[in-house]
Amino acid sequence: SAVISQKPSRDICQRGTSLTIQCQVDSQVTMMFWYRQQPGQSLTLIATANQGSEATYESGFVIDKFPISRPNLTFSTLTVSNMSPEDSSIYLCSTPRTGLTSGSGYTFGSGTRLTVV
């Protein structure tokens, strides 16, 4: 299955600033997903990033706040913009385990633990 390298692993940021999280996959994948995991909570899908098209955002998440790039089939970034303490969470990227097809579970990156002060 695909292996994802995610960075940074953690960061402490000042409110009002932005942080870009990167995910590099060791194989080509058609879809990449970005999740948020608030403290003690489950995973909430932020958006689906497809190469060559704009990301699809879930209800409650907007592009201005969480812009996503997907320049090729192995890389994606998520930016958390104009951060506030409420954005303190773990952010995770993931892809289908088999890379190009779905329905076989996800592989997750190791997560980025963001603290906004």
Place this chain on the structure above:
Amino acid sequence: GENVEQHPSTLSVQEGDSAVIKCTYSDSASNYFPWYKQELGKGPQLIIDIRSNVGEKKDQRIAVTLNKTAKHFSLHITETQPEDSAVYFCAASMGNQFYFGTGTSLTVIP
């Protein structure tokens, strides 16, 4: 949309005992049910999964059962070990859309 409920939220067992975590789902169209283990500071790792055409699946000390009629599925860990301590998430999916349960924090007491 799909709604996945997971119980219990916390579970403590003695080493060597069994642990059972249960999930229910609402959408009968869901056809794939993975379980993830998340250790502190790490991303979730897939530990076992089951498809809707199967009632039970085992992998060493881990098993998952699925009751499609009742729309519930369970994770069973036998002979628990301290390294099984983690947060476990269930999920239900149709295609690319996954819905996660709220997680169970399992503690195995040596």
